[in-house]
Amino acid sequence: MSRSCAVCSKHGDSLKICGQCKDRCYCSAECQRLDWKSHKISCQQKTCDAPAPKKSISVDVDFFAGDDFCGCVSIAGKGVGVVAKAFIPAGQVIVQDQHILRIDGKELGLSDLWSQSNKPADVYDGKHALIRKKFEQLSEVDQAKVLSLEDMQTNNKLARAIVDRLYADGRINSSWEKLYTLSSVPSTPVPEVQDAGYKSPEGVFKTNCLPVGDSNSLGLYLRISKFNNSCCPNAGYRWNHDVQGQVVQAMRDIQAGEEICVTYFHANFMTSTVRQKHTLMGWGFKCQCEACEHCDRSKLKEVQDLVRSLDDGQMSDEDLTALIGADKMGLIQAAVASDDRRQSLEKLNAQLNRASSLSMVKRLVK
Numbered sequence: 001m002s003r004s005c006a007v008c009s010k011h012g013d014s015l016k017i018c019g020q021c022k023d024r025c026y027c028s029a030e031c032q033r034l035d036w037k038s039h040k041i042s043c044q045q046k047t048c049d050a051p052a053p054k055k056s057i058s059v060d061v062d063f064f065a066g067d068d069f070c071g072c073v074s075i076a077g078k079g080v081g082v083v084a085k086a087f088i089p090a091g092q093v094i095v096q097d098q099h100i101l102r103i104d105g106k107e108l109g110l111s112d113l114w115s116q117s118n119k120p121a122d123v124y125d126g127k128h129a130l131i132r133k134k135f136e137q138l139s140e141v142d143q144a145k146v147l148s149l150e151d152m153q154t155n156n157k158l159a160r161a162i163v164d165r166l167y168a169d170g171r172i173n174s175s176w177e178k179l180y181t182l183s184s185v186p187s188t189p190v191p192e193v194q195d196a197g198y199k200s201p202e203g204v205f206k207t208n209c210l211p212v213g214d215s216n217s218l219g220l221y222l223r224i225s226k227f228n229n230s231c232c233p234n235a236g237y238r239w240n241h242d243v244q245g246q247v248v249q250a251m252r253d254i255q256a257g258e259e260i261c262v263t264y265f266h267a268n269f270m271t272s273t274v275r276q277k278h279t280l281m282g283w284g285f286k287c288q289c290e291a292c293e294h295c296d297r298s299k300l301k302e303v304q305d306l307v308r309s310l311d312d313g314q315m316s317d318e319d320l321t322a323l324i325g326a327d328k329m330g331l332i333q334a335a336v337a338s339d340d341r342r343q344s345l346e347k348l349n350a351q352l353n354r355a356s357s358l359s360m361v362k363r364l365v366k
């Protein structure tokens with residue numbers, strides 16, 4: 001909208017806005033002073049009519065209060081995570097959860113919303129608008145609960161740079177600024193606002209959404225959103241048809257005090273370097289699960305050389321353990337083995353995909 005000075009009608013970029021009603025523009029303090037006598041009444045009226053600023057609601061965000069199996073705690077480098085309060089046997093359903101917010105592919109004219117969920121396609125604007133609409137239909141308390149979840153998108157500098165580049169190249173219709181019209185921040189857009197720890201419902205949704213059953217829908221689940229990722233998880237998500245919700249189920253025995261982690265993607269065939277890229281691009285974090293932590297490539301090379309020299313019988317077990325530290329040794333060896341195993345699994349998987357006869361498949365499987 002083109003604006004002009006309320007007194008002399010001058011147009012321009014340097015117009016100042018009335019600080020009280022935020023409605024009238026002036027080219028200079030002189031024009032504003034001249035207008036005050038007549039503007040005073042409507043200015044006060046506008047100020048009184050303006051909606052009161054939203055109060056921030058405090059909600060109980062301990063979604064696991066009173067839970068028998070698990071609770072939330074701070075985990076170094078990962079924000080909050082879920083830990084077992086008692087021994088959990090393999091197979092146990094740990095948590096079941098119904099979505100608080102859901103968007104449907106049908107509402108957007110899409111046939112496969114899940115596979116579109118990480119693509120900044122033209123439908124992006126529509127998806128964001130729909131998330132925002134559904135968010136605004138929630139009660140204030142539920143809105144506060146949603147905004148208490150992690151948002152790695154709004155603050156994700158890398159994703160922001162990619163979206164802005166796609167926008168500049170004309171491949172999507174909106175800039176980052178427009179996609180993330182922030183609801184939980186002061187109304188004036190502040191360029192650096194995304195870097196200051198603010199959140200948006202769209203960002204929270206994108207960080208945490210999961211499919212709703214096998215339908216063409218995505219949902220936001222409050223409790224399930226608290227589980228961190230691991231590339232060697234002890235639990236997994238599963239859709240439970242009977243309760244029409246997602247559940248987290250133990251994949252092996254879990255000891256009291258152990259962090260309960262799921263996997264956000266199929267990490268079986270990916271080495272640590274590929275996995276780290278994947279979590280960084282997809283969710284904006286560098287995975288710090290045990291398998292990745294001990295697979296720092298620079299350390300890995302050093303350790304692999306050491307392990308090889310051990311294999312050649314050039315170094316005793318004791319010497320190697322003394323060099324690395326007994327506590328780290330087991331984990332590092334497991335990580336090296338895990339990376340090597342994942343690499344050969346990836347190769348095998350590619351060969352299986354290319355196999356042109358049953359006998360070839362049989363040979364590879366063997």
Ligand SMILES: C[S@@+](CC[C@H](N)C(=O)[O-])C[C@H]1O[C@@H](n2cnc3c(N)ncnc32)[C@H](O)[C@@H]1O
Nearest residue numbers: 078079080150152225226228229285287288289
């Ligand atoms: C679904 S939320 C999990 C709960 C979250 N930690 C919280 O405090 O609410 C996903 C976010 O948790 C963090 N996260 C999850 N797994 C992680 C991991 N293995 N290493 C580092 N950060 C992790 C990342 O910030 C990620 O974007």
